[in-house]
Amino acid sequence: MSQTIALNEDHRDCLQEISNVAMGQAGDHLARLLDNFVILSIPNVAVLSPTEIAMAVQTIDDHNVSGVCQGFIGGGIAGEAMLLFNDTSFSDLAKLMEYDDELTETAEREVLIDATNILTGALLRGIAEQMDIEFSFGPPAILGQHQELDKLLSSNSVRWEQALVIEVNYKVEDHNVQCDLLVVITENSLNYLLKKLNYLLD
Amino acid sequence: MSDTQNMLNDFRWIMDVVQNIDVGLVLLDKNFNIQMWNSFMQNHSATLAEEAIGQLLFNLFPEIDEQWFRRKTQSVYILKNSAFTTWEQRPYLFRFENYRPITGKAEFMYQNSTFIPIQGLNGEIGSICIIIYDVTEQAINNLELEKANNQLEIISKTDGLTGLLNRKSWENLLETEFQREAR
Known part of the structure; x- marks a missing residue:
């Protein structure tokens, strides 16, 4: 497949560094909010096609995952953040979010949505701040629950061939909570993003 | 026109828009006391702004689960990040009865809501604004x-x-x- 997105090493490093700083801030905020130490991986920046995304998400056992999406837009840059939760971590996730009520189906969905909102918000706000823009967020939408990863990704027809993907892995200390956050920025926004990066690189 | 007059004029039209826009706007301070209550909220809750402002939210609307609400707003204060509720998960935040006897098919108003952080002059988040959308x-x-x-x-x-x-x-x-x- 031809590379439709041209991203040179400098841009990639710059974006990686921005994400890294944002992750640091996000980790601090999340630790304060959740009263638990959050272990974050080094963000991975890559240009991927939809099928490659599934492969990129290695850290998650792909048998049963729940996915939630949240769109964001601002400063000419638009995209969607996708959070994939490992299903085995569900009860721990609810505990972490201080949901003491019985875990009904609706409660499960609410925990998913709230967790997504917090995790994506924490990261994207940090990224936006460094690029001197502000994102507005839409409400998170559930992509699917308790499904195999392939099905989850294929059930939604994607209209792009390649996208810039920032991948981050979260773990919470002493809790069996593990999730993957993918920030997908499509071709349309890339010009603005590169302009911002050039400005930062100069 | 003088600057003060201009400013007053600007303020007046902003307030007019806020009052008349067809979504609910509520401003809450850190202790969950109501600071602003626009006419959408007045009309649907049958509570006048004078009656609502300064009141504790949970006293006025016992249908709101206090523990849940505090948890929800905590993330707004700490992360300076918006929070959302959707009707699929939580049909409503404020229980407003159906107001259209002929075309209204639901018993109550289904609502989506957004909680946005409002920065005070010192840069800290001093209050939050709740936006209520009627999605019945x-x-x-x-x-x-x-x-x-x-x-x-x-x-x-x-x-x-x-x-x-x-x-x-x-x-x-x-x-x-x-x-x-x-x-």
Whole structure:
């Protein structure tokens, strides 16, 4: 497949560094909010096609995952953040979010949505701040629950061939909570993003 | 016109817009006391701004789960990040009765809401604004669609007269069982 997105090493490093700083801030905020130490991986920046995304998400056992999406837009840059939760971590996730009520189906969905909102918000706000823009967020939408990863990704027809993907892995200390956050920025926004990066690189 | 007059004029039209916009706007301080209450909220809750402002939210609206609400707003204060509720998870935040006797099909108003952080002059988040969207129509349409789909599924599987499974579903079942046996 031809590379439709041209991203040179400098841009990639710059974006990686921005994400890294944002992750640091996000980790601090999340630790304060959740009263638990959050272990974050080094963000991975890559240009991927939809099928490659599934492969990129290695850290998650792909048998049963729940996915939630949240769109964001601002400063000419638009995209969607996708959070994939490992299903085995569900009860721990609810505990972490201080949901003491019985875990009904609706409660499960609410925990998913709230967790997504917090995790994506924490990261994207940090990224936006460094690029001197502000994102507005839409409400998170559930992509699917308790499904195999392939099905989850294929059930939604994607209209792009390649996208810039920032991948981050979260773990919470002493809790069996593990999730993957993918920030997908499509071709349309890339010009603005590169302009911002050039400005930062100069 | 002088600067003060200009400013007053600007302020007046902003307030007019805020008052008359057809979404609910509520401003809450850190202790959950109501600071602003626009006319959408006044009209649907039958509580005047004078009665609402300065009151504790949970006293005025006991239907709001206090523990849940505090948890929800905590992330707004700490992360300076918006939070959301959608009707699918939580049909409403404020219980407003259906106000249209003829075309209103729901018992109450389905709501989506957004909580946004409001920065004070010192840069800290001093209050939060809740935006309430009336999504009753969308919710009812979705719910009816779901109901119709369920009905269609039943109709396609059963015989209209007897209510027994029809030939097509028998065939499908037979085929599945046959394949299972073959394995």
